[in-house]
Amino acid sequence: MRQIFLDTETTGLEHKLGHRIIELGCVEMRNRRLSNRHFHRYLNPEREIDAGALAVHGISLEFLQDKPRFAEIAAEFLDFVRGAELIIHNAPFDIGFLNAELARLDMAPIETVCHAVQDTLVLAKELHPGKKNNLNALCERYGIDNSHRTLHGALLDAEILAEVYVSMTRGQESLIMDLGEEALANAPVLERTQVGIEVARRAQCVIRADVDEIAAHEALLAAIQKESKGKCLWLEAESTENAA
Incomplete structure (x- = not known):
């Protein structure tokens, strides 16, 4: 963006x-x-x-x-x-x-x-x-x-x-803004290769969220939706994806 x-x-x-x-x-x-x-x-x-x-x-x-x-x-x-x-x-x-x-x-x-x-x-x-x-x-x-x-x-x-x-607008994107140096060093391969750095691709370990984590996530999104007066970016993205 x-x-x-x-x-x-x-x-x-x-x-x-x-x-x-x-x-x-x-x-x-x-x-x-x-x-x-x-x-x-x-x-x-x-x-x-x-x-x-x-x-x-x-x-x-x-x-x-x-x-x-x-x-x-x-x-x-x-x-x-x-x-x-x-x-x-x-x-x-x-x-x-x-x-x-x-x-x-x-x-x-x-x-x-x-x-x-x-x-x-x-x-x-x-x-x-x-x-x-x-x-x-x-x-x-x-x-x-x-x-x-x-x-x-x-x-x-x-x-x-x-x-x-x-x-x-920090309420919706604080996770992005709070990334530390260690997290930035481990940024996705796509971001780093844009500046010409060769990065070897490695198999990724996928950990699925359990029922309690999904419930906590949905509660957080609902709180953000209320605080931002209906402008939660994640919910908008999910709605667009479902519509497609």
Whole structure:
């Protein structure tokens, strides 16, 4: 599973009024682990920056004068996100700006390039109704250090969002996230051969679960289903498999 956490900084709040993207930051995650691949560009918007926006991100027009235009980085950006699930906090804002930039170049909307778009603000509101769910509030709620976030920045906020997302969705995948070094060393052959390591295949010993273990497993899935409000991945996978 390939996911891209994305954030933008802009000249103002409304792309319909001609405001532009001035910073674009993306970080890649594969199977819930950061891959250390990222895409980050500052962009010359070819227009003034609203005072309110400048107070939020601190990026001046003078700083952006020698930076590329969106048209110059569009193809590289689309190649980076192609086929991935985009994860964005308050996705309609960023998607609106991205599609406005692409429309200026007569290019298709970003949704046609990516596998899907997930809005973590919607997810946070479902998990924490009636509470503040901006990025700072979520960092405080999940114990994520964001003391270095004095101003908004697209790449920094994308990195923080990745941490927040893992914390928000940890209940369903804690078994994956809690793997230690020893477990990783014994990862499936398929994972390791993807990086060119030759691994001899050995016969596997299959141990079947007994009645009590199956009952305990089903009880755990039911608890996860209740806690996640009907979004237990294992039950969804089982339902899909049975339907097939």
